[in-house]
Structure formats: C-alpha cells, structure tokens
Amino acid sequence: MNEKEDRLQRLTAVRPRLVSFALMHLRDRSQAEDAVQEAMMSAIEKSENFAGRSGYETWVFGILKYKILDAMRVQKRHGRWQPLEDEGDDDAIDRQFQRDGRWQEDARPSRWGEPEATFENEHFWKVFDACMIALPENAARVFSLRELMGLSTADICHELDIKENNCWVILHRARLRLRACIEKGWLKEDTA
Amino acid sequence: MMMCKEATRLMSLRQDRPLTFQERLSLRLHLSMCSACRECDRQFTLLHEAGRRYHPEHDDAEQGDDGH
Secondary structure, eight states, X not given: OHHHHHHHHHHHHHHHHHHXXXXXXXXXXXXXXXXXXXXXXXXXXXXXXXXXXTTHHHHHHHHHHHHHHHHXXXXXXXXXXXXXXXXXXXXXXXXXXXXXXXXXXXXXXOOOOOHHHHHHOHHHHHHHHHHHHHSOHHHXXXXXXXXXXXXXXXXXXXXXXXXXXXXHHHHHHHHHHHHHHXXXXXXXXXXX | OOOHHHHHHHHHHTTTSOOOHHHHHHHHXXXXXXXXXXXXXXXXXXXXXXXXXXXXXXXXXXXXXXXX
C-alpha cells in the first residue's frame, strides 16, 4: 500500500522531466505527453518487475526510452521528418568561423567555469533546454539520441537508417550550435 | 596546419569514437597552440556530461543541499 503510494508520488514528481526529455526527441508536445503516459502506465502495471528503491526514476526513465524510440520510428515511417541525408551548407556554423577556418572574433569560445558548479546552476539547465529546442529538428534528434540517451553512433545510424559519417557531421554541427547558443544565454545572464 | 574549424570536427568526433593516432596527434598539436579551441574542447566535453546528467537519477542524487 505505502510503497504503491510512494511510487505514484515519485512518478508524479518526475513527470515534468520525463515530458521535457521526450520533447527533446519527439519535438511534438502531444506525442511527448503520450509517450510519457504510456511509460508511466507500464511502470505502474509492471511495478513488480522493479527491484530496489533508489533507482525507481531511472527504471521508469528506461521504459520511457523504449517508448520514445517506438514513437520516433512511427514519426519517421510517416514521413514526418526532413531528409536526414541533407548535408547542405550550414550558415549557423559558417558564421562561427572565418574563411580560413579560424574562429570569428565574436564567436571565440569563452570559459564556462567548473563543470560541477555549472551543473548545479539552475539557470544553466534552462538555457540548455532552450538551446536544445532551438536546434534544427534533425540535429536535435541525433544529438538527443547520442548524448541524452547514450546510444552509439552505430546504433543511431541503424535506428535512423543513415550513414555513420552523416551522423558525425550532424553531431559536429549540433555541438557547435549548442555551444554558441548556451554561451550566449548562459554567460550573459551569469554576469548580469 | 589544421585550422580551428577542422579541429572542432575532431573534438566532436572524439566524443563519439576513439580518434586514430594521426587524428589525436594533429588535434593535440592544435590544442597546444589555440586557447579558444581548448575552451571549445572543454565545452564539448561538458555537453557530453550534461547529456548524462539530464537523467532524473542525477537530479535525485543531488537534491539534498538545496531541496527542490
């Protein structure tokens, strides 16, 4: 009884983070909410499969990952994505570098401070979320699968049916965009 | 000589697969001379770590101090 209530409470508490995680991958609020709903339902239904208390959120999160991958497959099958093979020029990246490949003066990376302090700062995470949402859709998808879900690029290629080289190009661009966006939003606010 | 743009490609790549000996060598050489790229390299590593921290379990583990 008590344990059941405790788990329901923990599910409710973690729900907003699950939704924002799903949103990063699916880029569609109602589909993200659906995936989270399904994950929560199966967490409740299969709660006897869970052993131990400390990693409950992690366990639910693991279920959500599968739901997200399913939903992504459906999205892709229904042609809801722009072609992933499109490797055209990327203005946003080119703006960070001069013609000869050096950094543009106003794009040179600055120091962000110690990682631990950064991760403890709530504002950093707000900026991180906002910058993830601002990424082009395919860049956000591949980056999320790689860095948030921890899939290997080989798995991502298999999942999305693209070449690994393509994956690396997309990730390189996503990281450059993210770093520029975060630096703008994070350091500015920090010194204000 | 490798330029910054190409160096960032290798910095990104090494978050995803081990670099070859040649790649490691040219990246190391570039980083030893370019402070902006050293910062970029730190940022890519931090982004990688941030992705892992996005997980609710970390939130859970770190809550004690400020309690929300």
